[in-house]
Amino acid sequence: MIIEFIKLRIRETARSSVWQKNMIVNIVFALLMLYLMACFLVVGFVLDKALGEAFPGSDPVELFNRMLLYYFGLELLVRFFMQHTPAMSIAPFLHLPVKRSFLMHFLLMRSIVNPVNYISFLIFVPFASRAVSAVYSGAAACWWLLALFLTIVFVIFVNVYIKRQMVVKPAVSLGCGLAYIALFVLDYFHVFSLSSLSSSLFGAVLTHSLWILVPVLLAAGIYLFNYRFLITHSYSEEIDRTVRTKQIAVQGLGFMSRFGQTGELMGVELKLMLRHKRTKTALYLAPVFMLYGLIFYPNPQFNNSMMWLIFVGVFITGFTMLNYGQFIVAWEGRFFDGILTREGSFSDYLQAKYYLLASFCLISYVLTIPYVYFGTEILWINTACCLFNIGAGAYIMLWFAQYNRKRIDLSQGSAMNWQGVGASQFIVMLPVLLLPMFIASVFKWVGLGSWGLGALAILGIIGIVCGKWFIQAICRRFTQTKYALAEGFRSKN
Secondary structure (H helix, E strand, C coil), rough: CHHHHHHHHHHHHHCCHHHCCCHHHHHHHHHHHHHHHHHHHHHHHHHHHHHHHHCCCHHHHHHHHHHHHHHHHHHHHHHHHHCCCCCCCCCCCCCCCCCCHHHCCCCCHHHHHHHCHCHHHHHHHHHHHHHHHHHHHHHHHHHHHHHHHHHHHHHHHHHHHHHHHHHHHHHHHHHHHHHHHHHHHHHHHHCCHHHHHHHHHHHHHCCCCCHHHHHHHHHHHHHHHHHHHHHHCHHHHHHHHHHHHHHHHHHHHHHHHHHHHHHHHHHHHHHHHHHHHHHHHHHHHHHHHHHHHHHHHCHHHHHHHHHHHHHHHHHHHHHHHHHHHHHCHHHHHHHHHHHCCCCHHHHHHHHHHHHHHHHHHHHHHHHHHHHHHHHHHHHHHHHHHHHHHHCCCCCCHHHHHHHHCCCCCCCCCCCCCCCCCCCCHHHHHHHHHHHHHHHHHHHHCCCCCCCCHHHHHHHHHHHHHCCHHHHHHHHHHHHHHHHHHHHHHHHHC
């Protein structure tokens, strides 16, 4: 039965239209992976020497152990956005003589057989053979590698569990995300040390092999959590109920139609975002980049520079606008012909998109208010940057949207997916990110540095007040290029 399921998986991949159309991309990706693997292997052989030179008198193995929990925390974050949850159509097998437990175990084991999951072992194995075995023993190095393997398995299943819970119980995933953020925030403020905990855990495996039971129990426990979750939600009634719940949740946005044609179009846009992988990823990334300020605000090198603070303010209050707004029209490329022919003015269509981008900026700004902990100046800077994003940045995104005429398949994930990406996506971000810095630098050059923030805020307020005029100007331009946009979206290249 295992062989039959593997055959089905191979056929599913081979018959995929995405695989066939992107054969060249797959070859290029394979070459990049080989290059990356070679780089990892080189790092593994020289890492002990590099650590010894960077920290003279320190034990490279102890230093490496101190960094492992940070590495696995970063890996969990990367996996959340890039790793697809293993899935198969369970419903067709439920009436066949195949044990439900076998289906669940096969589905879970698919999560850990992907060789890409263990690319980091190209660093771990050489380091263990050169540094760990030299200080301890070959057996200790093997136990240490086994502990790393089990920790990676634990991270894989934690990611799978969180992503699956997002469908059934979003509150559980939210709680896990808040706990993850709180853990690193507490470490950042030195409430407790993740590096010391990491050194103790992985160092103990090197000195006493019985400590291997800790990662064994963690991996087995999270595996059982996932198994029980899948068993509970694998009945046909449960599958139908989950689908209906998602549909009702999305249909619940219908209240926006009370705000007229513009509100109805905003509701349609939000439904599109919540129903597709790539658009949802653009939303999931937003909370992560809200923490971007922790890199700059506590650092005196950047905290005393108005230019850097403005850049960070524009970025964190406008990240979702920038990320989603790059494809603000291209998201609907597959049915853009229908948009051109339906009732309603093109002005309402653009107005709805503007309000959506402005809402993203406003929500992001509210989430950045706690940064006032680092000083009230940061609050005023972020306020001015938010006004600039709403009153100028959003219009810039809408204006440049007409130049992206590449079709996007929303059913595909965002990991290593360059569909619809062109030079215009990188060009459009330059004026939004650099124009505020330029305006502030001009005022600083004439000796009126503090007036730069006021200029940004006034520019944003003017844009908000004169929004109707800007929308009409963009609408006139879109009316001239809408057929060229539609022709570009019809192309499958």
